[in-house]
Amino acid sequence: MSGGDQSAIAPHNAAPEGAIIHTLRLILIAIAASAVAAIIAFPIADLTLARIFWKGIPAAATIADHATLILAFSAAALASLDKRHISLAGGESVHDDPRKGALAKILASFGDVVAVTTQTCLFWAALSLTLTGFDAAARVWIIPTRVIAGIMPLSFALMTAFTIRNAGRRAGLRAIAALGIALGSLLASSCVRNFSAAAFGSAPAFLGQAAAAAQAFVGAYGLPLGVLMVLAVPFGAPIFTVLGGAAAILFVGNGAFIELAPSEAYSLLKGGSISALPLFGIAGILLAESGAGKRFVAVFRELFGWFRGGEAIAAVLACAVFSTFTGINGVTIVALGGILATVLSQSGGLSEDRSRGLITASGDIGLLIPPSAAVIVYGVNAQFLYGPSEGFTIVSLFKGALVPGFILIAAMCVAGVIMSPKRAPRERTFSASSSLGALKPAALELLVPVLAILLYFTGLAGLREIGALAVLYIAIVESVVKKELGPRKLVAALGKAFPIVGGTLMVIAAARGLSFYLIDANVPAAFTTWIQAFVSSKFVFLLLLNLFLIVVGCLMDIFSAILVVSPFLIPLGIAFGIPPVQFGVIFIMNLLLGFLTPTVGMNIFLASYTFRKPVPRIVRDVWPFIIVQAAVLILVTYVPALSTILK
Numbered sequence: 001m002s003g004g005d006q007s008a009i010a011p012h013n014a015a016p017e018g019a020i021i022h023t024l025r026l027i028l029i030a031i032a033a034s035a036v037a038a039i040i041a042f043p044i045a046d047l048t049l050a051r052i053f054w055k056g057i058p059a060a061a062t063i064a065d066h067a068t069l070i071l072a073f074s075a076a077a078l079a080s081l082d083k084r085h086i087s088l089a090g091g092e093s094v095h096d097d098p099r100k101g102a103l104a105k106i107l108a109s110f111g112d113v114v115a116v117t118t119q120t121c122l123f124w125a126a127l128s129l130t131l132t133g134f135d136a137a138a139r140v141w142i143i144p145t146r147v148i149a150g151i152m153p154l155s156f157a158l159m160t161a162f163t164i165r166n167a168g169r170r171a172g173l174r175a176i177a178a179l180g181i182a183l184g185s186l187l188a189s190s191c192v193r194n195f196s197a198a199a200f201g202s203a204p205a206f207l208g209q210a211a212a213a214a215q216a217f218v219g220a221y222g223l224p225l226g227v228l229m230v231l232a233v234p235f236g237a238p239i240f241t242v243l244g245g246a247a248a249i250l251f252v253g254n255g256a257f258i259e260l261a262p263s264e265a266y267s268l269l270k271g272g273s274i275s276a277l278p279l280f281g282i283a284g285i286l287l288a289e290s291g292a293g294k295r296f297v298a299v300f301r302e303l304f305g306w307f308r309g310g311e312a313i314a315a316v317l318a319c320a321v322f323s324t325f326t327g328i329n330g331v332t333i334v335a336l337g338g339i340l341a342t343v344l345s346q347s348g349g350l351s352e353d354r355s356r357g358l359i360t361a362s363g364d365i366g367l368l369i370p371p372s373a374a375v376i377v378y379g380v381n382a383q384f385l386y387g388p389s390e391g392f393t394i395v396s397l398f399k400g401a402l403v404p405g406f407i408l409i410a411a412m413c414v415a416g417v418i419m420s421p422k423r424a425p426r427e428r429t430f431s432a433s434s435s436l437g438a439l440k441p442a443a444l445e446l447l448v449p450v451l452a453i454l455l456y457f458t459g460l461a462g463l464r465e466i467g468a469l470a471v472l473y474i475a476i477v478e479s480v481v482k483k484e485l486g487p488r489k490l491v492a493a494l495g496k497a498f499p500i501v502g503g504t505l506m507v508i509a510a511a512r513g514l515s516f517y518l519i520d521a522n523v524p525a526a527f528t529t530w531i532q533a534f535v536s537s538k539f540v541f542l543l544l545l546n547l548f549l550i551v552v553g554c555l556m557d558i559f560s561a562i563l564v565v566s567p568f569l570i571p572l573g574i575a576f577g578i579p580p581v582q583f584g585v586i587f588i589m590n591l592l593l594g595f596l597t598p599t600v601g602m603n604i605f606l607a608s609y610t611f612r613k614p615v616p617r618i619v620r621d622v623w624p625f626i627i628v629q630a631a632v633l634i635l636v637t638y639v640p641a642l643s644t645i646l647k
Helices: 016-053 060-081 102-132 145-149 151-165 171-187 189-200 205-231 239-253 260-269 273-289 292-304 310-326 331-346 352-361 373-386 394-419 432-457 463-481 487-520 523-532 538-555 558-575 580-594 602-611 615-638
Strands: none
Touching (some): 016 151, 016 273, 060 145, 060 151, 060 273, 060 487, 102 145, 102 171, 102 239, 145 151, 151 171, 151 260, 205 239, 239 487, 260 487, 273 292, 273 331, 273 487, 292 310, 292 331, 292 432, 310 331, 310 432, 331 602, 352 394, 352 615, 373 394, 373 487, 373 558, 394 432, 394 580, 487 523, 523 558, 538 558, 538 580, 538 615
C-alpha cells in the first residue's frame, strides 16, 4: 500500500500550482467529509426513528448508498493526488529520486502511461454512462441521479491530471505520462462516440471508424496488451488501473460496451453493505491517529505482561483488535509496529527479529473477526455467486469465521509465548489495581468492538448503521471526551483516512468490472469443467486451493483477489461439495497467509518500511510464524466443523 508523508491540508509550496493543489485538496476533503456525514446521519436517524416510531426515513438508504459512491470517487481523487493508491511502488517517486538510474525511470514512465491510459478510458466510459445510463428525470431525493453519477467522470479526470502531475518535475516526464490520454481515448473511442451522440444528437463518422479500428486491434492483440497491463504493476501503476485496464481490453476486444465497467462500479458502491467498509476503515484510522493504540497496548500489557510470554500475547491481541476495525491489510503494522516492537524487545525480552516477525505476522490477524471489511466484501460478492438457494449470508460467514479467527489468534499467542525467554528482563506480578488503572482510559474505545458484535448478531442494527455509529462514537470520544483530536487534528486525520479508503474502494470497483466480464463470458463455469477433468478428489482439490490462494495473496491485495478470483473458485467449491461458509473462511485465511509469503507478500514490504529493515531480513523474521498460521489453515481446511459449528 502506498503512503505519502504529505500533510492532509498543507500545500506543497507557495507557487501557483501549489495553491491550486491545496485548494483542490480542501475541496475534495470537504466533499468526502460531507458524504461521510450523510452516510452517518441518515442511517442513524433512520434507525432511531424506526426503533421509536416503527417508521424510519424512506429515502435514508438510497441517500446513504449514493453518498458512498461520492465518498469513493472523491477519496480516490485524493489518493491520486497524494500517491496513496494501492500499488507495489508504495507512493515513492522514482522520477525525482537521484539514486534511481535511467532504466528505473523509463520503467516508472511505463507505469505512468498505463495508469493514465486506463484512467482516461474510464473517464470516457463514465461520462458516456452518465448521459446514456440514467433517465433525466431520475432523482435521489431531490438531486438528479445524473448529477450524482457525474462524480465518476469528474474523479477519473482528476486522477488522470494528478497522475501526470506526479510523474515527475520535468516537463518531458509529464509529456510521456500524458501520452496515455491519447491511448486511453483511442481505446474508449466507442464511448466517445456514444457520448457525442447523446450530448449532441450525432457523432462524427471518424469516431465510428476509430471504434471499429480499436476493436479490431484489441481483438487481435488482446493477450499481449493484457500482459503489458500486468507488467506495469511492479513499476508503479496502481492496482485499480491494471484491473480496470484489463476489463476495458476485454470489453473492447469482444465488442461489448466499456460503460459496463463504471456501471458495475456504480451498482457495487451503492449496494448497501459496502458502505460499511469505508466507515469501519475511517473508524480504525481515527483510532490510529489518536492515542488509542497506546492505550490498547497498555491494557493488554497489564492483563498479560506479568507472566512469561505475556507481552507477546498483549501484542497479538492489540493487533487483533486494531486490524478488526481498520479492515485494510497492513495498516496495523504501520500504526502499531513501532510501539509494539519497543514493548516486546525491552520489557518482553524478545529479540528484535522475533519481535518484528510476531508483529508482521499478526498485522492482519483480526480480519476474520467482525466487523472485518474482508468478510463484508467476500460476503457481498459470494451472495451474488451462490444465489438465495444456498442460504449464504454475511451473517453466516461472520459466525463461521469466529472460531477459526479465535484459533488463529490463540495460535499466534502460543507461538509468542514459546518464543519468549523464560525470564524476561523486567519481572512483575499481576496487579488488579494497575490493570483497572490501564483499562479506565481505554474502556471507551474497547467498548466499540464489543458493542458492534452485540448490535450485529442480535439484529438490532445492520453493518452500515453499526459503522456509522462507530465513526460518530469514536469521533466524539477522541475529540470531545479525550480531546486528542481537535478540529484541525480531526480534519488532518480524515485527510489521511480518505485516500486510504478511496484507494481501497477504487480497487473494489475496478475488480467488480473485471469480475462481471468473466462471469458474463461464462469463464468460471468453463474453468470448473476443466479442473474437474483433472482433479476428482476433494482432498487434493483443497490442497491445490490452499497453494493457489497463497500465491494469489502474494500478488494481489485482498479485495481485488476476492472479486477477481472468487468467481472462478466458488463454482469449484460447489462442485466438490464444500460448505459455502467453510469455503469463505478458507479463502480469506489463505489470502492472509499470502500477505506474509516471501518475497512479494504485501505485509513483508510494509514491515520493511515500518521497521526500516531490508526485505530479506523481514522474511527471515516472519518464517516461524508463517508455519504456525499454515498449520491453523490446514486444520480449518480439513475440519469443516470449525467453520460450521456456529450456524
